[in-house]
Amino acid sequence: MPQEDEKSRSQLAFADGLAEVFARQVPRMAGRMLGLLLITDEPRLSSKDLVDQLGASAATVSNMGRLLIGLGLVERTVSPETRRDLFAIAPNAWVGTYRDGERYITEVLALADRVLADPDLTDIPRARLRELRNLYTFVWAEIPDLVSRYEQWREANGPEALYQPPGRSST
Missing domain, CATH: 1.10.287 (Helix Hairpins)
Structure with missing residues (x-):
């Protein structure tokens, strides 16, 4: 578990760093979300995963997801099992x-x-x-x-x- 905690801290540190870089173009939380999607080992993260890992509200994740989708950086699908939104970095x-x-x-x-x-x-x-x-x-x-x-x-x-x-x- 400690190794997993260190990995999570490292992923969030990257997400925070990317948020700082992108802060002039998008809200900080959009940058954090983008950073986490880039650095995770998972092919997709659910909206719940993003809420939990970023400490954001569901509405914020939804709004930032729409923004990143509109910019062509992220794609959203829906899990047939959980019916939750799944986010991933868009191809190309x-x-x-x-x-x-x-x-x-x-x-x-x-x-x-x-x-x-x-x-x-x-x-x-x-x-x-x-x-x-x-x-x-x-x-x-x-x-x-x-x-x-x-x-x-x-x-x-x-x-x-x-x-x-x-x-x-x-x-």
């Missing part, structure tokens, strides 16, 4: 976030282009919007190729490989 969750980002980027670019077309826009905000538009356009033009190259690398090297960028030492 990380690649999917880049692929699904197209709608967001497209909306930001359309909005920036509309405002940049305004003849009454002054120089300072025009420069800021141009910088935003240029960076988003540049990055978005590169992402499909990067994701495709990553998928080729993953196919060639398998899921156990750790990618090391050329010219960078491992950490």
Whole structure:
């Protein structure tokens, strides 16, 4: 049992660390939930498991689950035996976030282009919007190729490989 307690503490420490990293994008509890789903040995965790391990309410787990599902990071199924929600990391969750980002980027670019077309826009905000538009356009033009190259690398090297960028030492 002490080894299991240590493992649980280690898993929660990882979940808490990930929550801190993701705190700018999602609520802390969503980050903790994502972290726990990443680090658990189980293929899926029930909503009850998440409530118990995270010390969260059932409503919070449900709401954070919906948020993570909407972001394409988590999938939910229902256990036929217990009828409880089961949560797991979505297949290709990380690649999917880049692929699904197209709608967001497209909306930001359309909005920036509309405002940049305004003849009454002054120089300072025009420069800021141009910088935003240029960076988003540049990055978005590169992402499909990067994701495709990553998928080729993953196919060639398998899921156990750790990618090391050329010219960078491992950490």
